[in-house]
Amino acid sequence: MIKILSAGYCSSIQDAGRFGFRHLGVPVSGCMDLTSYNLANALLNNSPTCSVIESTYIGPRIQFLASTYVTVTGAQCQLLLNSHCVSINTVLSIKKGDILEVGKTRLGCRNYLSILDGFNHEKTLNSQSQYKGITRYSQLQKNHVISTNQSDRLIRNRASVQLNKQLFNSYLIPALKGPEFSLLNKQTKTKLFSQSFSLSSQSNRMAFLFNQDLPAGTDEIITSSVQPGTVQLTPSGKVIVLMRDAQTTGGYARILQLTNLAISQLSQLPVNSKFRFMPIKKP
Amino acid sequence: MPINIQQIEQSCFLIAWKNEINPNTSREIYHFNKAILKLFPDLIIDSVPAYCCLTLYVNHGTKAKIFIGELLELYQNTDFYTEIKSSHWKIPVCYHPSLGLDLISLSKKLNFTVDQIISLHSSPIYTVDFIGFLPGFPYLSGLNKKLQAPRLSSPRVRVKKGSVAIGSSQTGIYPLESPAGWNLIGNTPIDLFDSKKSNPCLLSPMDTLKFTPISLSQYQSICTND
Structure with missing residues (x-):
């Protein structure tokens, strides 16, 4: 005990x-x-x-x-x-x-x-x-x-x-394309991988939020499944990474999906530290 | 083939139907899910149905190509017309302004009396399309179009367990205390979710339910009897 x-x-x-x-x-x-x-x-x-x-x-x-x-x-x-x-x-x-x-x-x-x-x-x-x-x-x-x-x-x-x-100071977080990635326009796709994001202090075990937005958002989708590592984009351009306590379904576009290793890397990043998403190919 | 299957991540497969809310799709998802769980009981860790997709979380090492092929074959051999064994529930709801904090503002917004709102909300038979968002939260279809109301511009940080609410074209019940952006119209004293029970969730997909209005004193007596 x-x-x-x-x-x-x-x-x-x-x-x-x-x-x-x-x-x-x-x-x-x-x-x-x-x-x-x-x-x-x-x-x-x-x-x-x-x-x-x-x-x-x-x-x-x-x-x-x-x-x-x-x-x-x-x-x-x-x-x-x-x-x-x-x-x-x-x-x-x-x-x-x-x-x-x-x-x-x-x-x-x-x-x-x-x-x-x-x-x-x-x-x-x-x-x-x-x-x-x-x-x-x-x-x-x-x-x-x-x-x-x-x-x-x-x-x-x-x-x-x-x-x-490497697990504790990775600047690049590998990410697979999510089901709604194809809905993004060319500029947003480029920005998604070229822009640095820094972790907002409002992040918790349910979701990580960031101090930067993308220039354009996407329409909401019909409520579908989400999981830890799902990267969502809201209509106003906010990026959300769902973490281990994530809800099971959600209505924001799922633009990327992180692997377990990428979730581990991200979860070791302290508030305000910067990183970029790095596109990787399908499993 | 009316479905599309893609591997989202090593151990996650998304089966997508046409992108719309449609009772026939819900029916197909229900039967296909049952068939998958029956054929691959050891492979599936979780299967999550939603309006027009079914997501399978599977054991590591599942061979994607073979698995997708098997799923497509199973789909073609699934009988989508078998009768669905579902339950019908009567959920008591106290539509009182002290519990339904937005009842009065909603009645002004929609130009109905509170009694008209109660009657419009408690008349239809709703279908549970699936459970998601929060433990035990039912996504219900069947809300009268006259009751559609936009979500609150800023969500409440906390609403009471059992809150019954309307958010755009949907209505639902918050099974646990949680943040919420929907218009609160009442509260049910019934437990929708109890993690201590072996079957923790009262409602299942394809169940139907009707809301039964109860008075504040009936509500309080059910609460104290629990």
């Missing part, structure tokens, strides 16, 4: 996602940066769908109520174990009573804390991913005690990996 001493900013329990309920309007949710999430479980040799704690900009401060192993992946950040600096992307051996603090991010903006064999938090509709209206809490709360799965597994080879910096 662990106790949350402070929750950090927008921290929540997430896993690979909530599947099988999208036809009921239930978002997929799950970790924003699935690449770092997968690494967090792989380092502990966990099952790939174990739940983790996702944090943004400032992570949680946690006390461990039993000995275990943990690892923190994702953004470069200050990580303190009992006030001593320790490394991210490394398996940490934890003793009962230890306190781990996931500090401010320096490169990237999201961290993933995994624990040996995962958290044993309440599952709703087959997933532990927290989402307002589906789970009791939508975020991590101070003083909450979260149970972990019982495990007597010992980790002998303490794996660690080098940070893949």
